[in-house]
Amino acid sequence: MPVKNLSILGSIFSVFILVSCHSKKDVKPKKDAPVIVDVLIAKSQSVDNTIEANGTIIANNSVQLHPEVVGRLVYLNIPEGKAVKKGTVLARLNDADLQAQLAKSKVQLDLYQKTEERLKQLLDVNGVNQADYDAALNNVNGTKADIQYTQALIDKTIIKAPFDGVIGLRQVSIGAYVSPSDVIASMQQTNGIRIDFTLPEQYSDVIKIGGKVNLEVDAANEAKRTATIIAMEPQINQDSRNMTVRAIVQDGKGNIGSFVKVLVDVGANKKAILVPTNSIIPDDKNNQVIVVKNDKANFVNVQIGIRQANNVEIVKGINEGDTVVVTGVLFAKPKAALKVRKAKTLEQFASEQ
Structure with a gap:
């Protein structure tokens, strides 16, 4: 090949190298794509000031029947599942x-x-x-x-019914050698059932002896009953910060140990800011929500109040007009870029769940 052509090819190759190096120096790394979220514009609205609590049906009186001394059973009268009168002889030892x-x-x-x-x-x-x-x-x-x-x-050596009630299942047989650690049977007093339920300590001033609460014992037909508060545990649970309340249903019946929903009216309706429960980020010490500011995610500590089926009240932490993230919460990071896809109402968000 002529020397002139070689010289031309060398010049072209040098220019190509210079251009390539210059181009690589000007390329900037791509930024992370913003997280796409749906938001809710916080606003005050009327809230039914009734809270729900989980309760358990307990017997008015409940006992496990044990012998007081060691001996052999020579008589056993345990009518399983049937009512017996107080003082009925249920068992005798030799x-x-x-x-x-x-x-x-x-x-x-x-x-x-x-x-x-x-x-x-x-x-x-x-x-x-x-x-x-x-x-x-x-x-x-x-x-x-x-x-x-x-x-x-x-x-x-004689075991008698301590009160009018229903005998449970027999746990021993006649002729068995029993001691005080052995259970003969259980016994429950089913009339005048009681309900034990827990409430956050902030409602301790609302609960009063003699106050009324509504119960949903049968979730299938949503039948409601009324119970009267008879006692409260004076000490707040230090782990859950809840108080235990006991109410009695005079004319009610139910299976001992069953779950019951307790509806407690803690005051007149009020104005409050509600957000979907899914938008709350629980932490070891605080609850947080994500507020959009300048198209970025800002994690804000909030204090929650009344809980509803799908929503929760925000007592402190956000104000009316704040833009709260309701979807995409798990993917957002502090100060990360966000792209708002749609602003929804509480009703719209609930209908999509």
Whole structure:
């Protein structure tokens, strides 16, 4: 190839290298694409000031029947699932030795009483000294005490119904050797059922003894009952910061241990800012929401209040007019760029769930 052509090719190659190097120097890295989110414009609206709490049905009285002493079951009357009256004998343990001891003590008492009566007559005419009479009287009183003690031991071998109620399932069989750690059966008093439920400590001033709450025992037909508050646990749970409340339903029935929804009216309707529950970001110490400012994600600590089925009240942290992220929450990062796709209302967001 002629030298002239080689020179031309060399010049072209040098220019290509210079242009390439210059182009690589001017290329800037691409920025991360903004997260696409839907938002809600915060505004105050009327809120029904009724809160929901989870409750449990408990028996008015409930007990597990245990024997007080060790022995063999010789009688068992456990009508499973049926009502029994207070004082009904449900079980007996073998007490033959105690009955024999009781019979012996009664024979001794009879003898001691006759001796004491004779000595009393002699004492009245100074026919016997006071010490002999006192010894005879001591035998009478000591034997009476022995009889009472033996009778108390016999009573412990008898298991009676402590109240009117329904017997549960039998846990032992006749002839079994039982001890105080063994359960004979359980017993529940089902009339006048009670409801235990918990509320946040902020409502401690609202709950009053004698106050009324509504209950939804059967979620299928949404039947509501009324219960009366009878007691409150004076100590707030330090882990959950909840208080335990007990209410009674005089004319109600239900399965002991069942779940019940408790509706508590904590005051008149009020104005409040609501956001969807899904927009709340729980943290170890705080709850947060994402507010859009200058097209960027700002994580804001908030204080929540009343919880509804799909929404939650924001007591502190955001104001009317703030733009709150309701979708795409999991993908947003602090100060990251956001692109608002659509502004929704609470009703629109709930209908899409």
